[in-house]
Amino acid sequence: MDVRFLETFVMVASCGSIAEAARRLHLTPAAVAQRLRALEHELGHSLVNRVGRTVRPTPSGLAVLARAGELIEAVRDLKSAAANDLPAGELRLGATATALTGLLPGILARLGERYPRIEAFIRPGASADLYNSLLAGELDAAVLVRPHFPLPKAANWLTLRHEPLLLITPADSALEDPHRALAQLPFIRYDRNQWGGQIVERYLRQHGVRVREWLELDALDAIAALVDRGLGVSIVPDWAPPWPEGLRLRRQRLAGGEVRQTGVLWGRSGPRIAAVQAFIECCAAR
Structure with a gap:
């Protein structure tokens, strides 16, 4: 057959x-x-x-x-x-939206050059969903946001990018104090169901910042576009370029906040471990 x-x-x-x-x-x-x-x-x-x-x-x-x-x-x-442990066959990957545009293209180009016999399949998704799919054996590796809780012993982690929190405001904003801007202007919130959004929520709580809630979104590029149009302010991680073109934003790094880690999580064993290790090698070489 x-x-x-x-x-x-x-x-x-x-x-x-x-x-x-x-x-x-x-x-x-x-x-x-x-x-x-x-x-x-x-x-x-x-x-x-x-x-x-x-x-x-x-x-x-x-x-x-x-x-x-x-x-x-x-x-x-x-x-x-x-393939006798040579990197070949299908590789099932997961990736968040920002990883798909900012990190994965270069990694996949390198993978294709070094290991042309690997066939990559990519599933986009939120970090929590990709994490659960990896633990269920549905994915071989996933590029996602590191969770706030300890990782399982059966998995490995490689950090690809440290992403501090940024306050983004319209380019013509005259407010210098980040907390004052958050208190006075409409707040466009990064979705609290996302692990990155939970980092933002912890920052607001730890610093006692009260915001004027207006909108909650899980798409960082959409949040940036709304801020560019003067519809509010937001706190976002400094995600990997590219950001949407043509935006006029003021970006201020927030002191005393967590740094979002974006990286790759993979299982330590499995029938496709040779292909997984080849992918990790290409991640580490970026």
Whole structure:
């Protein structure tokens, strides 16, 4: 059985559409349909029902779907094992939004040059979600914000960037005292559900700063854009460039605040450990 055909079936079942599955797999709809037919012929059962432009798994298809993920994962692990510990095969990575734009492009370029046999898959997400996915074995490594609690003993950590807290105000702001600016102007808060947002919250509490709450967002670039338009002020970590272009901001480093650490977290063992170690090597060389 060609595992690519099984992967195609899983994608079709997930999308509910051959056309959408073809778009995500970078294939033509005809090629996707051909793979489905080949898999159905090999298994001797119809796997999907076609109703107009939508498709749904048949009872046989649902039974195959229940085992497909396990089989696909086993084949990927075999590829890694067959590489005889050389960095090769799939590498499942997670990354936060700022890491995707500011840190990961250079690291991935280096990885591709040094280890062309590694195929990287990237899942974007919030640090807490990526952390849980890594511990569940769904990811091999993740570039995220270091949590406030101790890391598990089965995982390793490499800090890539120290990011102090910044007060950002419109460029023409005349207020020199950061705490006065926070007390007088509308406050655009970095989402407290984010680990970085919790660092901001701890700063405000530790310094007894009361703010004029206006808006809470989890997107740092959007916060910066709102401040640029004069809609308020905010406290954000000094995240890795690029920042949105054309912004006119005043950025003041806040003394006495925590420094957000952005880095890579990975498990110490696993079938893809050679590829993971190659990725860490490229992270450390940045």
